[in-house]
Amino acid sequence: MSVLTKGPAITKVGATVLLAGALAIAGCKSKPPKELPPEPGAPATSTDTGQMGSGVATPGSQADFVQVMSGADTIYFELDRYDVDSQDQIALARQAQWLARYPAKRATIEGHADERGTREYNLALGERRANSAKNYLVSLGVDPSRLSAVSYGKERPIALGSDEQAYAQNRRAVTVTID
Amino acid sequence: MTLRYPTLAFLLALVAAPVTAQDGAVVGTPPPQPATTEAPADDGGLTGSVSDENEWQDLGIAITTFATDRDVPTQTNAGSTAQLGQAISQVIASDLKNNGLFKPSGPGGLPQPSLLQVQSPDYPTWSGRGADMLVQGYVKAGADGQLTVGCYLYDVALTRQLVKAGWQFAASDWRRAAHKCSDLVYSRLSGESPFFDSKIAYIAETGPKNRRMKRLAIMDSDGANHRYLTSGQAMALTPRYSPDYSRILYLSYLNGQPSIYSYDLATDRQTLIARTGNPTLAPRWSPDGKWVLYSMARGGTTDIYRISSAGGGTPEKLTNGPGINIGGSYSPDGRQIVFESDRSGNQQIYVMNSDGSNQRRISFFGGRAATPEWSPRGDQIAFTHIAGNLRVGVMNPSGGGMRHLTDSWQDEAPTWSPNGRIVQFFRTARGSGEASIWQVDLTGRNERRLPTPVGASDPAWGPVRP
Numbered sequence A: 001m002s003v004l005t006k007g008p009a010i011t012k013v014g015a016t017v018l019l020a021g022a023l024a025i026a027g028c029k030s031k032p033p034k035e036l037p038p039e040p041g042a043p044a045t046s047t048d049t050g051q052m053g054s055g056v057a058t059p060g061s062q063a064d065f066v067q068v069m070s071g072a073d074t075i076y077f078e079l080d081r082y083d084v085d086s087q088d089q090i091a092l093a094r095q096a097q098w099l100a101r102y103p104a105k106r107a108t109i110e111g112h113a114d115e116r117g118t119r120e121y122n123l124a125l126g127e128r129r130a131n132s133a134k135n136y137l138v139s140l141g142v143d144p145s146r147l148s149a150v151s152y153g154k155e156r157p158i159a160l161g162s163d164e165q166a167y168a169q170n171r172r173a174v175t176v177t178i179d
Numbered sequence B: 001m002t003l004r005y006p007t008l009a010f011l012l013a014l015v016a017a018p019v020t021a022q023d024g025a026v027v028g029t030p031p032p033q034p035a036t037t038e039a040p041a042d043d044g045g046l047t048g049s050v051s052d053e054n055e056w057q058d059l060g061i062a063i064t065t066f067a068t069d070r071d072v073p074t075q076t077n078a079g080s081t082a083q084l085g086q087a088i089s090q091v092i093a094s095d096l097k098n099n100g101l102f103k104p105s106g107p108g109g110l111p112q113p114s115l116l117q118v119q120s121p122d123y124p125t126w127s128g129r130g131a132d133m134l135v136q137g138y139v140k141a142g143a144d145g146q147l148t149v150g151c152y153l154y155d156v157a158l159t160r161q162l163v164k165a166g167w168q169f170a171a172s173d174w175r176r177a178a179h180k181c182s183d184l185v186y187s188r189l190s191g192e193s194p195f196f197d198s199k200i201a202y203i204a205e206t207g208p209k210n211r212r213m214k215r216l217a218i219m220d221s222d223g224a225n226h227r228y229l230t231s232g233q234a235m236a237l238t239p240r241y242s243p244d245y246s247r248i249l250y251l252s253y254l255n256g257q258p259s260i261y262s263y264d265l266a267t268d269r270q271t272l273i274a275r276t277g278n279p280t281l282a283p284r285w286s287p288d289g290k291w292v293l294y295s296m297a298r299g300g301t302t303d304i305y306r307i308s309s310a311g312g313g314t315p316e317k318l319t320n321g322p323g324i325n326i327g328g329s330y331s332p333d334g335r336q337i338v339f340e341s342d343r344s345g346n347q348q349i350y351v352m353n354s355d356g357s358n359q360r361r362i363s364f365f366g367g368r369a370a371t372p373e374w375s376p377r378g379d380q381i382a383f384t385h386i387a388g389n390l391r392v393g394v395m396n397p398s399g400g401g402m403r404h405l406t407d408s409w410q411d412e413a414p415t416w417s418p419n420g421r422i423v424q425f426f427r428t429a430r431g432s433g434e435a436s437i438w439q440v441d442l443t444g445r446n447e448r449r450l451p452t453p454v455g456a457s458d459p460a461w462g463p464v465r466p
Helices: A002-006 A009-019 A041-050 A063-070 A086-101 A119-139 A164-171 B019-024 B049-053 B081-098 B114-117 B123-128 B171-190
Strands: A074-076 A105-110 A147-153 A172-178 B060-063 B103-104 B133-141 B147-155 B161-171 B199-206 B213-220 B235-243 B247-255 B257-264 B269-272 B279-286 B291-298 B299-309 B325-330 B334-343 B347-352 B368-374 B381-387 B388-396 B412-418 B422-428 B436-443 B447-450 B454-462
Touching: A063 A086, A074 B123, A105 A119, A105 B436, A119 A172, A119 B235, A119 B279, A119 B291, A119 B299, A119 B325, A119 B368, A119 B412, A147 B447, B049 B381, B060 B081, B060 B291, B081 B103, B081 B133, B081 B171, B081 B257, B114 B133, B114 B147, B123 B257, B133 B171, B133 B299, B147 B171, B161 B171, B171 B269, B199 B235, B213 B235, B247 B279, B257 B279, B269 B325, B279 B325, B299 B325, B325 B368, B334 B368, B347 B368, B368 B412, B381 B412, B388 B412, B412 B454, B422 B454
Parallel strands: A105 A147, B060 B103, B060 B133, B235 B454
Antiparallel strands: A074 A172, A105 A172, B133 B147, B147 B161, B199 B213, B199 B454, B235 B247, B247 B257, B257 B269, B279 B291, B291 B299, B325 B334, B334 B347, B368 B381, B381 B388, B412 B422, B422 B436, B436 B447, B436 B454
């Protein structure tokens, strides 16, 4: 864990969730991933980490999605793999449920890789992972026209360390609904 | 080693005009040669002492301040013609020194030759200083703001001129004259093709690891004349200079989806290379600039396509899965393409004909192998070897003779110098993820970091400029 202290608070939360196995059914811990490009992460992160309950998100919003998923907005992959395993299926089923409740909502699935690979290949690998998640959601009845996939390769790590623990958190596909 | 008078077809084969010829106004008028000691410079090169007794890398080269006929202001950032003469020789000395080539000295601490001495060196002075070779030259400012620069290389022991050349440049391009002179010296003494007068496109990186800004940027081969081309609002990756330097292909997240754009350097406008509705990655030029290779991800598989660089036309699919096929690089004759595929289960390197036929794996040395780039000389393929750490390696085009050029935690994405003797790549620091551009020669001994104003990755080295 010591390695993780160099990152912001986000990182620790991410690690906890990962150790909990990412199945996150009982969860009660929320997951950090946020939309990527914009501003310093602090404000957005605090809404969905600490104060559960107090900050009630608008139903059907991305904040609501993050809160309801409590970690299940992200699935994780083994090294070099892109298959959806049983834990991922549980998370994706919860995503599909939410998406079924809000049929007008669209979502982008962001695929990522860890830093221990070459840049171009990791872009392709991230696309492959995002696509796996998308295909599984479609198999659960989500209209494919509501889903898009985008890869960030290794360019947007959520865990900042250079160790296996961080890599495991970064090999991921994150579903982000579009407000 | 063959020492030959370099082909100067593209140069303004200008011979230094002594002061008296200045009003002659016609550039290129041959001045009277001091016929006494001078053997013809184009007799096929040196024999004996220089090449036999020393490795050429060990030659001591004195680089003197370039002389001028009149110390007048110039439109350069270096100052007057006299100051420019000093700046040019400093650039030459840095070129040779930073690349581990020769043992350059000067211009500081050396006698300053007069304009007349530029063509008739004071050999005893230089042999007394232990110099093997002597570089001299001159700078003249034309009425139109153009600069004329002459460059001379002398063998001190043999007391003869080895090569000379001259160029005219706009004031803003004065550093190119220095690089041309470095190239002249390097080529004449090493027998290799030139490489200094060339440019590099790369990605400038700033900010924390999880929100790093990545901008398209360019610089000269020595890091000078740095310029950002994109603002950083959209992430930019993996640039490639066109062979004529008019355009740069690169990946941008401009519209959310990673796509290959062609950036026109004359107009600063950019266009999509192909409208596919799918992410496009890993752009590469054919050596003649007529074709572009890119990879397109679709439904979890990625394949390599070829399209005319002129735009329009139908993309031609060169690979057909399975898995990820990416990053094709043409052989210098344009007949073959080396690329990367994980069809065997992990990243390995394959070669195919340029129409996609005869695909075959060439990497069988353990670990994974990625980002192959065919040398402009054709004899080597540089790549990233992933076996624990990421290291830059080279192998021959049949996959044999693999050896590592670097040994660090994470080195990737090699790009060749125009003459195929040096490889640049980027190095990522463990933990911080700080990226920096490095280069190493084929011996693996001369490794150095390139000076960039901020973090830097994805170097793409263009050809020698005409």
